[in-house]
Amino acid sequence: QVQLVETGGGLVQAGGSLRLSCAASRGTIRLYHMAWFRQAPGKEREFVVVSSWSGGTTDSVDSVKGRFTLSRDNNKNTVYLQMNSLKPEDTAVYYCAAGFRSGGRSPLEYDYWGQGTQVTVSS
Numbered sequence: 001q002v003q004l005v006e007t008g009g010g011l012v013q014a015g016g017s018l019r020l021s022c023a024a025s026r027g028t029i030r031l032y033h034m035a036w037f038r039q040a041p042g043k044e045r046e047f048v049v050v051s052s053w054s055g056g057t058t059d060s061v062d063s064v065k066g067r068f069t070l071s072r073d074n075n076k077n078t079v080y081l082q083m084n085s086l087k088p089e090d091t092a093v094y095y096c097a098a099g100f101r102s103g104g105r106s107p108l109e110y111d112y113w114g115q116g117t118q119v120t121v122s123s
Contacts, residue, residue, distance in 0.1 A: 002027035009117030022096030033103025038092035047105040
């Protein structure tokens with residue numbers, strides 16, 4: 001079983017940057033597709049970006065292309081989400097997720113979740 005803990009959220013002005021971290025314990029991320037989702041108040045959880053178990057960004061939602069980058073350090077058992085050119089509409093709780101069988105856009109494909117970290121972008 002993998003336990004995930006996200007850190008790095010906070011308040012930032014529009015146009016700014018943040019880097020989120022997701023540290024895994026009780027398991028290794030090498031075997032998992034690793035993704036970031038987000039959930040804004042009153043909205044469903046939304047897929048943001050995923051990296052396959054072999055590494056590299058494999059898919060991301062159009063609204064973050066060119067701005068968000070997922071990277072993974074298997075030696076540190078950690079994945080990161082670098083977020084640049086942030087917009088107020090990026091405001092949400094961001095969740096890290098690990099999926100063993102597949103790494104698609106549905107939350108149902110993921111086996112383990114972190115507790116989330118709040119990102120607030122002011123205009």
